[in-house]
Amino acid sequence: MTTTTEAPGAELGKARLRKEDARLITGQTNWTDNIKLPGMLHMAFLRSPFAHARITRVDVSGALSQPGVIAAFSGADFAGEQGSLPCAWPVTADIVIPAHPPMAVDEVRYVGEAIAVVVARDRYAAADALASIDVDYEPLPPVLDIRTALDDGAPKVHEAGNKSYEWVFASGDVDAAFRDAPVVVERTYRQQRLIPCAMEPRAVVAQWLDDQVTLWSATQIPHVLRFALSAFFGIPEQNVRVVAPDVGGGFGSKLQVTAEEVLAVLVGRRVGKAVKWTESRSEGNMTVHHGRDQWQRIRIAADRDGRIRGLDVDLLADMGAYLMLVTPGVPLLGAFMFPAIYKMDAYSFKCTGIFTTKMPTDAYRGAGRPEATFAIERIMDELAAEIGIEPLELRERNWIKHEEFPFTTIAGLTYDSGNYEAATAMAKELFDYDGLRREQQERNDRGDPVRLGIGISTFTEMCGLAPSRVLGSLSYGAGGWESASIRMLPTGKVEVVTGSSAHGQGHETAWSQIVADQLGVPFEDIRVLHGDTLVSPRGMDTYGSRSLAVGGLALVGACDKVVAKAKVIAAAMLEASPDDLEFSAGRFSVRGDPEASKTIQEVALATFAAHALPEGVEPSLDSDATYDPDNFSFPHGTHLCATEVDTETGFVKIRSYVAVDDVGVVVNPMIVEGQVHGGIAQGIAQALYEEGVYDDDGNLLTTTLADYLVPSAADLPSYVTGRNETQASNRLGVKGVGEAGTIASTPAVVNAIIDALRPLGVNDITMPCTPERVWRAVQSANGGAA
Amino acid sequence: MTHITVMVDGVNYADHVEPRLLLVHYLREVVGKTGTPIGCDTSNCGACIVLMDGVSVKSCSVLAVQADGSDITTIEGLADGELHPVQRAFHEEHALQCGYCTPGMIMAAADLLRDNPHPTDEEIREGLEGNLCRCTGYENIVRAVRRAAEAGVAP
Ligand code: FES
Numbered sequence: 001m002t003t004t005t006e007a008p009g010a011e012l013g014k015a016r017l018r019k020e021d022a023r024l025i026t027g028q029t030n031w032t033d034n035i036k037l038p039g040m041l042h043m044a045f046l047r048s049p050f051a052h053a054r055i056t057r058v059d060v061s062g063a064l065s066q067p068g069v070i071a072a073f074s075g076a077d078f079a080g081e082q083g084s085l086p087c088a089w090p091v092t093a094d095i096v097i098p099a100h101p102p103m104a105v106d107e108v109r110y111v112g113e114a115i116a117v118v119v120a121r122d123r124y125a126a127a128d129a130l131a132s133i134d135v136d137y138e139p140l141p142p143v144l145d146i147r148t149a150l151d152d153g154a155p156k157v158h159e160a161g162n163k164s165y166e167w168v169f170a171s172g173d174v175d176a177a178f179r180d181a182p183v184v185v186e187r188t189y190r191q192q193r194l195i196p197c198a199m200e201p202r203a204v205v206a207q208w209l210d211d212q213v214t215l216w217s218a219t220q221i222p223h224v225l226r227f228a229l230s231a232f233f234g235i236p237e238q239n240v241r242v243v244a245p246d247v248g249g250g251f252g253s254k255l256q257v258t259a260e261e262v263l264a265v266l267v268g269r270r271v272g273k274a275v276k277w278t279e280s281r282s283e284g285n286m287t288v289h290h291g292r293d294q295w296q297r298i299r300i301a302a303d304r305d306g307r308i309r310g311l312d313v314d315l316l317a318d319m320g321a322y323l324m325l326v327t328p329g330v331p332l333l334g335a336f337m338f339p340a341i342y343k344m345d346a347y348s349f350k351c352t353g354i355f356t357t358k359m360p361t362d363a364y365r366g367a368g369r370p371e372a373t374f375a376i377e378r379i380m381d382e383l384a385a386e387i388g389i390e391p392l393e394l395r396e397r398n399w400i401k402h403e404e405f406p407f408t409t410i411a412g413l414t415y416d417s418g419n420y421e422a423a424t425a426m427a428k429e430l431f432d433y434d435g436l437r438r439e440q441q442e443r444n445d446r447g448d449p450v451r452l453g454i455g456i457s458t459f460t461e462m463c464g465l466a467p468s469r470v471l472g473s474l475s476y477g478a479g480g481w482e483s484a485s486i487r488m489l490p491t492g493k494v495e496v497v498t499g500s501s502a503h504g505q506g507h508e509t510a511w512s513q514i515v516a517d518q519l520g521v522p523f524e525d526i527r528v529l530h531g532d533t534l535v536s537p538r539g540m541d542t543y544g545s546r547s548l549a550v551g552g553l554a555l556v557g558a559c560d561k562v563v564a565k566a567k568v569i570a571a572a573m574l575e576a577s578p579d580d581l582e583f584s585a586g587r588f589s590v591r592g593d594p595e596a597s598k599t600i601q602e603v604a605l606a607t608f609a610a611h612a613l614p615e616g617v618e619p620s621l622d623s624d625a626t627y628d629p630d631n632f633s634f635p636h637g638t639h640l641c642a643t644e645v646d647t648e649t650g651f652v653k654i655r656s657y658v659a660v661d662d663v664g665v666v667v668n669p670m671i672v673e674g675q676v677h678g679g680i681a682q683g684i685a686q687a688l689y690e691e692g693v694y695d696d697d698g699n700l701l702t703t704t705l706a707d708y709l710v711p712s713a714a715d716l717p718s719y720v721t722g723r724n725e726t727q728a729s730n731r732l733g734v735k736g737v738g739e740a741g742t743i744a745s746t747p748a749v750v751n752a753i754i755d756a757l758r759p760l761g762v763n764d765i766t767m768p769c770t771p772e773r774v775w776r777a778v779q780s781a782n783g784g785a786a
Numbered sequence: 787m788t789h790i791t792v793m794v795d796g797v798n799y800a801d802h803v804e805p806r807l808l809l810v811h812y813l814r815e816v817v818g819k820t821g822t823p824i825g826c827d828t829s830n831c832g833a834c835i836v837l838m839d840g841v842s843v844k845s846c847s848v849l850a851v852q853a854d855g856s857d858i859t860t861i862e863g864l865a866d867g868e869l870h871p872v873q874r875a876f877h878e879e880h881a882l883q884c885g886y887c888t889p890g891m892i893m894a895a896a897d898l899l900r901d902n903p904h905p906t907d908e909e910i911r912e913g914l915e916g917n918l919c920r921c922t923g924y925e926n927i928v929r930a931v932r933r934a935a936e937a938g939v940a941p
């Protein structure tokens with residue numbers, strides 16, 4: 001029998017259109033807010049209007065008499081069972097982790113903190129009844145600026161004070177590196193507070209049947225959430241099922257165990273009915289964890305020729321009012337990335353985590369790494385200006401040469417692969433670097449009011465989170481493995497169960513491609529299941545660009561086991577020794593006798609029938625595998641941005657943007673390119689548009705999408721992408737791509753703006769670089785009114 | 787309660803609704819057209835866009851009673867046996883990731899192309915200014931609309 005099976009590996013690298021799309025483009029979706037259950041009730045939360053206040057009285061009785069209201073509860077009503085929202089990353093032994101009840105009982109510490117909940121027949125009735133709850137507050141002073149929060153006499157967020165922790169790291173002799181250094185540059189950069197704004201607002205539905213609860217949630221982490229509900233809220237793990245149905249984006253914001261999820265479970269149990277809650281955007285902007293919010297003091301010491309001697313970083317990181325799931329660990333994910341792709345003799349890092357009366361911060365796309373990359377890439381430009389050399393030239397003098405890999409950095413990470421020269425050369429060519437530099441010079445020479453600037457970001461990141469032993473050494477509360485299962489169905493079709501939980505990444509497509517190659521079955525014959533702890537009982541979920549670099553490898557391990565089992569059965573069918581069989585493109589054949597062969601589908605059917613299995617062989621080809629990576633992965637790239645900056649209006653236009661990324665081997669180039677695009681957009685948004693702003697009383701001013709400027713298509717440029725490929729040291733050679741664009745693009749854009757204005761004497765502008773800020777920077781540099 | 791009759795995706799519905807009920811809640815919760823999602827509460831995101839008598843509207847900023855007597859097309863009714871050219875182009879150009887903005891984006895793009903069958907990239911970007919996407923960076927959305935335009939959107 002002749003078949004025309006494609007060669008093994010045929011799927012890898014193919015721009016397969018996505019399996020996910022059919023339902024998403026026709027509206028046949030299953031968002032959590034779509035769920036309707038019999039008798040389901042709706043919850044609405046009363047939230048604190050004060051940044052900081054003592055609660056002296058909460059009276060929910062008024063709400064109870066409102067039409068359609070079934071129940072209303074204050075924090076005190078759940079005091080015995082609501083516990084404290086977990087922080088899984090106690091980064092130091094003496095870290096202060098304050099109690100964080102899902103509903104405040106005695107004191108509120110940020111605007112939006114939940115105080116009471118109404119349960120009603122529909123969402124309108126629930127919302128209406130909130131007005132009938134009486135709360136007495138004694139306002140307390142807000143704490144809003146981490147630069148002064150540790151001063152003597154500063155008001156306290158928590159009894160224990162405003163310092164949560166101090167974490168330090170040092171490598172090499174930093175004093176020696178700075179002592180007598182010919183050049184030292186010091187800067188302080190602001191990482192403004194960002195609001196993630198996934199387009200799908202959070203939503204939860206909880207339903208109890210007997211002693212079992214099912215929680216549907218718009219979450220990135222159904223498995224972690226199940227564990228948390230059990231470990232911290234006393235619901236036996238075997239009785240908890242968590243489902244992440246279609247989830248409309250996350251970017252880290254849905255990597256959380258939220259008050260509303262916990263309360264849905266507790267309230268549902270109390271009222272004996274399914275309950276649902278869907279946030280409004282304004283509610284979400286206030287109460288979905290925020291990102292970034294750091295002050296970064298960074299010092300770099302170098303020789304006259306630009307060789308870096310040492311780097312010293314001192315961060316103040318705004319924790320917000322409480323420590324949520326990984327709040328204190330976010331700056332640590334950046335701690336190892338300040339040295340980036342550069343060689344140096346010494347490095348020291350200190351981070352102080354500080355409480356304020358604001359929404360807690362936590363992971364947001366890149367989590368720690370965009371902050372680090374911004375600071376190092378910005379100060380490399382400043383160092384270049386100080387020494388008087390081309391910023392790309394300075395980078396090249398310091399970066400790890402491609403023949404030096406694997407290379408252990410001063411921060412102790414071992415970069416397994418990369419080629420900064422190749423990525424940069426490709427980016428320069430796509431960008432027309434030399435041509436743009438010439439145009440820039442011409443414009444400067446003629447004093448053009450619209451200046452051209454070129455911004456460089458030769459970034460790397462650590463992702464593929466993460467080797468469990470490294471997480472352990474950093475005091476993280478869990479491991480970093482991922483799991484996968486393969487179910488070989490009797491008809492030769494395949495069910496793939498993955499522990500990672502997609503919310504836009506395209507796992508159903510990419511995972512099908514990997515399995516199609518590994519098992520030699522058609523792409524169309526594979527279904528990928530995820531996001532339901534009943535279907536996929538083990539997993540560490542999706543964040544930190546880990547799905548492919550960890551979950552993808554688990555998949556390969558599971559496929560190996562299927563093939564190994566199938567080989568024994570195929571050998572029996574072919575009356576050969578398993579050692580004499582080779583497996584290729586879905587077919588087991590006897591070496592030297594290609595006519596004697598069985599497809600994996602034939603083996604699957606024979607296994608199901610189980611009529612003639614070899615002695616001691618179970619009638620199943622199914623397999624489970626777990627993969628724990630040995631190392632992080634280190635995507636890198638060179639991003640180049642050209643901006644036109646109007647010195648008269650302060651308006652910044654991105655004229656061109658080139659991104660050359662090395663994300664290792666690519667499973668689906670179309671999906672990878674999409675991730676790069678979206679990542680770049682989010683980084684540009686930080687550079688130019690977005691900032692979560694609190695007023696002097698601690699009220700969030702940017703509660704709507706009219707105030708918090710998520711950019712539209714009209715605000716963003718077109719991107720040119722290119723790819724260089726060096727293989728990561730794992731079996732697929734993959735590195736991860738989810739966060740790369742965001743990490744790279746923010747400094748590229750700001751460097752471009754500063755590069756345009758440096759001849760006018762501007763060397764920094766605080767993000768977001770709004771027209772007003774740019775204009776003021778130009779004015780003050782001109783000696784004009786600031 | 788007010789009595790309204792509305793045609794939604796070719797089917798007639800008659801319902802008693804609260805005067806304050808938003809059209810998007812009527813569509814999602816009364817009619818069951820959950821294909822149309824909600825992304826904000828200030829008419830900024832465009833996730834909820836439907837066609838009302840052939841013209842795109844943000845269904846979160848229209849009351850159900852204002853839709854009385856009108857003909858609504860949602861994302862669920864756009865395909866007519868086969869995918870609408872804009873739907874197909876979104877798939878082929880990978881113009882969606884999580885897909886949450888997609889229904890509104892597709893409806894807005896369909897309306898844009900009806901007005902302007904051959905838009906420039908800049909016109910596409912301006913035309914979709916009222917639709918926010920957090921995932922794609924818009925590059926592939928622009929490509930998809932261009933592709934749909936090239937394919938010729940049915941009148
Ligand atoms: S939900 Fe209608 S514009 Fe956002």
Ligand code: FES
Nearest residue numbers: 883885919920921
């Ligand atoms: S595809 Fe996720 S918001 Fe547009």
